[in-house]
Amino acid sequence: MRTLYHIPLSPYSRKVRLALAEKRIPFELRIERFWERRPDFLAMNPACTVPVLQEENGFTIADSYAICEYLDEAYPDMPLFGRTLGERAEVRRLIAWFDHKFHAEVTRNLLYEKQLKRLLGRGNPDAAAMRAGYQNMKMHMEYIGDLAENRAWLAGSQISLADFAAAAQLSSLDYIGDVKWELSEPARDWYARMKSRPCFRGLLADRISGLAPPDHYSDPDF
Amino acid sequence: MRTLYHIPLSPYSRKVRLALAEKRIPFELRIERFWERRPDFLAMNPACTVPVLQEENGFTIADSYAICEYLDEAYPDMPLFGRTLGERAEVRRLIAWFDHKFHAEVTRNLLYEKQLKRLLGRGNPDAAAMRAGYQNMKMHMEYIGDLAENRAWLAGSQISLADFAAAAQLSSLDYIGDVKWELSEPARDWYARMKSRPCFRGLLADRISGLAPPDHYSDPDF
Numbered sequence: 001m002r003t004l005y006h007i008p009l010s011p012y013s014r015k016v017r018l019a020l021a022e023k024r025i026p027f028e029l030r031i032e033r034f035w036e037r038r039p040d041f042l043a044m045n046p047a048c049t050v051p052v053l054q055e056e057n058g059f060t061i062a063d064s065y066a067i068c069e070y071l072d073e074a075y076p077d078m079p080l081f082g083r084t085l086g087e088r089a090e091v092r093r094l095i096a097w098f099d100h101k102f103h104a105e106v107t108r109n110l111l112y113e114k115q116l117k118r119l120l121g122r123g124n125p126d127a128a129a130m131r132a133g134y135q136n137m138k139m140h141m142e143y144i145g146d147l148a149e150n151r152a153w154l155a156g157s158q159i160s161l162a163d164f165a166a167a168a169q170l171s172s173l174d175y176i177g178d179v180k181w182e183l184s185e186p187a188r189d190w191y192a193r194m195k196s197r198p199c200f201r202g203l204l205a206d207r208i209s210g211l212a213p214p215d216h217y218s219d220p221d222f
Numbered sequence: 223m224r225t226l227y228h229i230p231l232s233p234y235s236r237k238v239r240l241a242l243a244e245k246r247i248p249f250e251l252r253i254e255r256f257w258e259r260r261p262d263f264l265a266m267n268p269a270c271t272v273p274v275l276q277e278e279n280g281f282t283i284a285d286s287y288a289i290c291e292y293l294d295e296a297y298p299d300m301p302l303f304g305r306t307l308g309e310r311a312e313v314r315r316l317i318a319w320f321d322h323k324f325h326a327e328v329t330r331n332l333l334y335e336k337q338l339k340r341l342l343g344r345g346n347p348d349a350a351a352m353r354a355g356y357q358n359m360k361m362h363m364e365y366i367g368d369l370a371e372n373r374a375w376l377a378g379s380q381i382s383l384a385d386f387a388a389a390a391q392l393s394s395l396d397y398i399g400d401v402k403w404e405l406s407e408p409a410r411d412w413y414a415r416m417k418s419r420p421c422f423r424g425l426l427a428d429r430i431s432g433l434a435p436p437d438h439y440s441d442p443d444f
Contacts, residue, residue, distance in 0.1 A: 045315075046365070047323055059308065065287070066314035074307055085296055086281065092288035093267075100322075101269055143268070 005032040005041065005052040008206045009115060009175060011107055012064035012099070013051040014168035019068050019161060021199035023078045027053075029202075035120050065099070068161055080161040091155045094147075094162035098169050102140055107169050109133025110178045115211075138183055145184030154190070167194045171203050177214040181222070188222075196220040227254040227263065227274040230428045231337060231397060233329055234286035234321070235273040236390035241290055241383060243421035245300045249275075251424075257342050286321070290383055302383040313377045316369075316384035320391050324362055329391050331355025332400045337433075360405055367406030376412070389416045393425050399436040403444070410444075418442040 006013035045062035155162035204218040216222035228235035267284035377384035438444035
């Protein structure tokens with residue numbers, strides 16, 4: 001069986017899970033405690049990060065960017081990057097926005113400080129980083145709201161990996177109760193539409209031992 | 223004329239300059255002091271980062287990932303991402319390695335601390351970050367050396383954007399004299415091959431007012 005090595009709260013793993021599910025490509029999940037640096041996992045991905053996708057024939061792809069581009073080339077039904085050069089440039093600009101800018105300014109300051117740091121044995125949350133994360137979330141929710149108000153989906157008229165990249169970051173934060181949905185009604189409406197898609201079911205069913213999500217986490221009408 | 227908005231020391235701008243030059247696509251450079259947040263530039267790229275590419279017809283692409291994928295789709299002669307799915311996955315894994323892992327662990331700790339921080343008015347270099355940058359460089363030079371010893375080019379038998387992504391990070395650091403070439407002879411030999419390619423000429427001719435590079439910077443036999 002095709003296997004995705006992941007951890008449940010990794011936004012990059014979530015992006016790939018959504019892309020696989022949207023394309024109806026069957027896969028099974030395997031939790032990889034990448035901080036333990038398992039030798040067989042290091043051989044698959046010297047960067048020792050999740051996600052890593054292993055196809056049934058053993059072919060392995062590391063890094064969520066490489067995996068998502070691979071999925072669209074290997075399984076072109078239900079294209080997730082747009083069709084024209086202009087659409088594709090806009091989808092990828094927004095993927096970079098959410099994977100890197102949103103992650104550095106919001107996700108990292110909250111999810112890493114509150115959860116991952118403990119797992120990795122790197123000490124206590126940094127209060128200044130957390131304040132910055134909440135502060136930066138405001139601009140980002142407004143930007144998502146602006147896009148959602150002016151377009152059918154974040155990158156244009158079709159759903160794309162830009163939507164899944166954004167939803168992946170937000171769903172990780174939503175699990176720990178850290179998304180201020182009241183900051184933007186259009187962003188909240190767009191996320192409600194994302195949550196009600198079949199591809200989202202796996203994420204909404206996630207439960208991490210010892211860390212329960214807030215009640216609204218799995219409710220599409222939140 | 224096609225225009226690339228850049229700053230000379232930006233490794234992501236350098237990656238795009240190398241890709242354009244390797245594909246023999248003519249372009250002119252325009253320096254964009256992105257920290258001044260010029261309204262017309264913000265309209266082209268809300269993330270307000272360089273590089274941004276503007277085609278002659280006005281079509282604008284922001285973010286080096288989106289630009290490089292666009293270039294290979296719009297100008298498929300001289301493909302830079304490999305041909306098979308396996309080659310393409312490996313090229314992209316290494317692009318992510320250099321754009322993000324190398325950048326976060328090495329380039330940011332040296333180039334940002336020593337040069338960009340001053341430009342952005344964010345205070346003095348952090349000595350601990352600089353020490354970490356030099357320390358991390360060791361592993362990275364060894365990894366580049368391992369790849370270069372076992373393959374014709376970093377991602378396989380053909381030159382690819384993985385080579386340009388790596389060379390772009392290194393050339394920015396080399397301009398400020400911060401690459402310890404003695405750490406890996408195979409990495410140094412690979413970089414000498416990169417420097418002697420015609421596409422590298424523009425980078426080697428760069429001179430920043432008030433900041434001269436070391437003598438070896440533009441010498442292919444360094």
